[in-house]
Amino acid sequence: MLTFALPIFFSNLFQQLYNAVDSLIVGNFIGRPALAAVSSSSSMIMLLIGFINGVSLGAGVLIARYYGAEDEERMSRAIHTTVALGLCAGAALTVLGVALTPQLLRWIGTPTDVIDSSILYFRVYFLGSSAVVLYNMGASILQSVGDSRSPMKYLLAASAANVVLDLLFVAVLNLGVGSAALATILSQCLSAFLAFRKLTRTGECYKVTWRRVGFQGPAFRQIITLGLPSGVQNSVISLANVIVQANINSFDSAAMAGCGAYSRIEGFAFLPVTCFALALSTFVSQNLGARRFDRVRAGMRFGLLCSPLLAEVIGVIIFTASPVLVAAFNSEPEVVAFGVAYARTVSLFYCLLSFSHCSAGILRGMGRPIVPMAIMLSVWCALRITYITVTVRLIPDIRVVYWAYPLTWSISSVLFALCLWRLLRHIPAVEAQN
Numbered sequence: 001m002l003t004f005a006l007p008i009f010f011s012n013l014f015q016q017l018y019n020a021v022d023s024l025i026v027g028n029f030i031g032r033p034a035l036a037a038v039s040s041s042s043s044m045i046m047l048l049i050g051f052i053n054g055v056s057l058g059a060g061v062l063i064a065r066y067y068g069a070e071d072e073e074r075m076s077r078a079i080h081t082t083v084a085l086g087l088c089a090g091a092a093l094t095v096l097g098v099a100l101t102p103q104l105l106r107w108i109g110t111p112t113d114v115i116d117s118s119i120l121y122f123r124v125y126f127l128g129s130s131a132v133v134l135y136n137m138g139a140s141i142l143q144s145v146g147d148s149r150s151p152m153k154y155l156l157a158a159s160a161a162n163v164v165l166d167l168l169f170v171a172v173l174n175l176g177v178g179s180a181a182l183a184t185i186l187s188q189c190l191s192a193f194l195a196f197r198k199l200t201r202t203g204e205c206y207k208v209t210w211r212r213v214g215f216q217g218p219a220f221r222q223i224i225t226l227g228l229p230s231g232v233q234n235s236v237i238s239l240a241n242v243i244v245q246a247n248i249n250s251f252d253s254a255a256m257a258g259c260g261a262y263s264r265i266e267g268f269a270f271l272p273v274t275c276f277a278l279a280l281s282t283f284v285s286q287n288l289g290a291r292r293f294d295r296v297r298a299g300m301r302f303g304l305l306c307s308p309l310l311a312e313v314i315g316v317i318i319f320t321a322s323p324v325l326v327a328a329f330n331s332e333p334e335v336v337a338f339g340v341a342y343a344r345t346v347s348l349f350y351c352l353l354s355f356s357h358c359s360a361g362i363l364r365g366m367g368r369p370i371v372p373m374a375i376m377l378s379v380w381c382a383l384r385i386t387y388i389t390v391t392v393r394l395i396p397d398i399r400v401v402y403w404a405y406p407l408t409w410s411i412s413s414v415l416f417a418l419c420l421w422r423l424l425r426h427i428p429a430v431e432a433q434n
Contacts, residue, residue, distance in 0.1 A: 005303075007148035008275035011139075014152070014159040016267040021159075022180045023264045025166045027257070027329040030177060045125065050234030052089045052133055056082070056140045057281065058227020061364055062219075063144035063206075064282045068289030072205040077219040079141055080212045085223065086137035087213070090130030097126025104242075109249045114256065120178040128185030131192045138195030144282055145206045154194040162187035229373035230364060240381040247388055247401045251338075255398060258338025261329035265322070265343065269314045273354045276307035277361035284365030297424070300362055304420075307358050308351035315350035318343055338398070345402035352409040359416035363423070371419055379412045 059082040066075035101122040110118050139151040162183050169179030199208040248259050280303045287295040318325065326339030360372035384404050391400045 005148075005275045005279035007152040008143065008278055009271055011148070011152040011155045012271045012274050013268070014155040016264075016271065017159050020264045020267065021163050021166050022184060023261060023329050025170050026177060026180050027261070029171050029174075045122075049093060049129065049132060050238040051231040052086075052093065053136055054229075054231030054234040055085065055089075055223065055227035056137050057230045057278075057364060058225070058369065059085070059137070059223045060140040060144040060278075061226050061281055061285045061367070061369075062222050063141060064285040064365075065289040065367075067145045067206070068286035074219070075205065076212070077216045078223065079206055079208060080214065081216050081219040081223060082137055082141060083208055083213045084215050085220075086134050087130075090133035093129045093133060094126055097129055098123050101126065107246075109246050111249060111253050111256070114253050117177045120176075121181045124178045124181035125185060128182075128188060131185060131188040135188055135192040135195055138192065138199055141199060141206060141208075142195065143278065145204070146282075146286070148279075150198050151195065154191040157194060158187040158191035161190050226364070226367065226369055229369035233369075233373040233376050236377050236381045240384050243385055244388060244401060244404060247392055248398065251398055254332065254334040255338045257330055257332075258326065258335040258340075259342050261326045261335065262322075262339040262342040264329065265318055265325050265339075266346070269311055269318060269347070269350045269353075272307045272310035272314070273350075273357045276303045276354070277357040279303065280358055280361040281365040284362055285367075288366065300420075300424070303358050303362070304355065308354040311350040311354035312348075315347040318347040322347070341399060342402050345399060346405050349406040349409055352406070352413045356409060356412045356416055359413075359420055362420065366423065368423075372416075375412055375415045375419070379408050379415065383411065384408045 059078065062078050063075055063082070066072075066078060102119050105115060105118050105122070135154070139154075142148070142150050165183035165186055166180055169175045169183055173179070196208065199206070200210070201207075248255050280299065283299045283303075284296050287293070287299065322340045322343035323336060326336050326343070329339075330336075356376075360376065363369065363371045387407065388401060388404050
């Protein structure tokens with residue numbers, strides 16, 4: 001489990017680093033409005049690509065199951081269907097992202113001093129969104145067969161390229177905020193190219209052959225069955241986060257910049273969360289396919305202990321160092337004050353965030369994606385939106401928005417603990433039903 005999870009950890013670290021580089025360089029070389037435009041982009045981008053990422057998780061679970069069962073023909077069909085899905089989804093996302101960007105940004109109340117920079121940044125980003133989708137699909141395939149090191153290497157190369165291009169475009173050539181998005185997309189193109197070069201040149205059973213890429217009925221239905229709940233979950237949670245962002249935007253660009261800077265810092269707390277959640281999905285699915293129920297239980301215990309512990313350590317560090325960390329993005333006192341207040345409200349609850357995500361990963365690996373979807377939609381979406389909508393009107397204080405996350409993480413952790421307690425007693429039965 002640890003051998004598989006560590007490369008995913010470093011992959012996510014490199015990805016988070018080059019996301020943070022955009023904000024660091026833009027905030028220091030262009031200014032607060034540009035920082036607000038770039039740093040507040042995460043929730044909007046996830047609104048559009050979250051569904052596709054969720055479906056790729058379902059594809060990964062299916063591929064891992066066939067890999068564990070040594071069913072190479074079905075695995076190959078699933079892989080080539082996944083690639084076809086990625087190509088179509090990337091094209092659709094490009095059109096939708098470019099067309100809908102102005103309407104979406106106005107819908108969430110983006111301030112007038114930020115709107116033009118935001119539209120430019122988002123449109124450039126979505127012009128290259130096919131590379132983002134294809135890399136995620138390629139990485140999902142490789143990780144599903146136990147190769148988490150190759151995606152790590154590709155993201156390392158992409159991270160280095162992004163730093164160089166950001167400095168060249170923004171700091172040296174002064175090309176503005178759109179060039180930061182261009183640097184990110186060119187870096188993603190590099191990582192997508194490297195991932196598919198590996199998949200098309202390998203001699204292993206998971207090789208991609210372009211002439212076989214297409215939608216194969218049974219595999220497509222299984223991918224959608226496993227991935228649709230995760231895709232819907234990601235999209236609706238992203239919608240809830242966009243509504244949170246809209247409430248932050250209602251204060252001013254200093255709030256946007258400060259909270260956006262914190263969101264880049266928070267990404268580092270997600271490193272043990274995402275790596276263990278993905279590792280648990282793959283590990284559980286492979287071992288259920290191989291009928292190694294003892295390893296399933298051991299992997300679950302290990303992941304549910306290590307990930308929350310690591311997340312909490314990172315939370316304590318962020319809580320303590322938040323003034324310095326936020327000021328690295330923009331040193332204006334008002335911006336720093338917003339970012340520090342956000343960090344110190346949320347960071348000590350990262351263990352609950354981690355537990356919820358890892359529990360969801362286990363349930364997806366067991367072939368039960370509807371359970372985490374139901375919990376997260378009801379708590380992280382419906383309850384979070386209701387809480388913010390009602391409470392902000394009664395108490396017009398941005399700290400009310402900050403507390404939406406710890407409260408919903410706490411409730412979801414309790415619900416996931418109850419679900420896992422019930423399923424742990426019936427792991428062989430769970431496998432038999434799938």
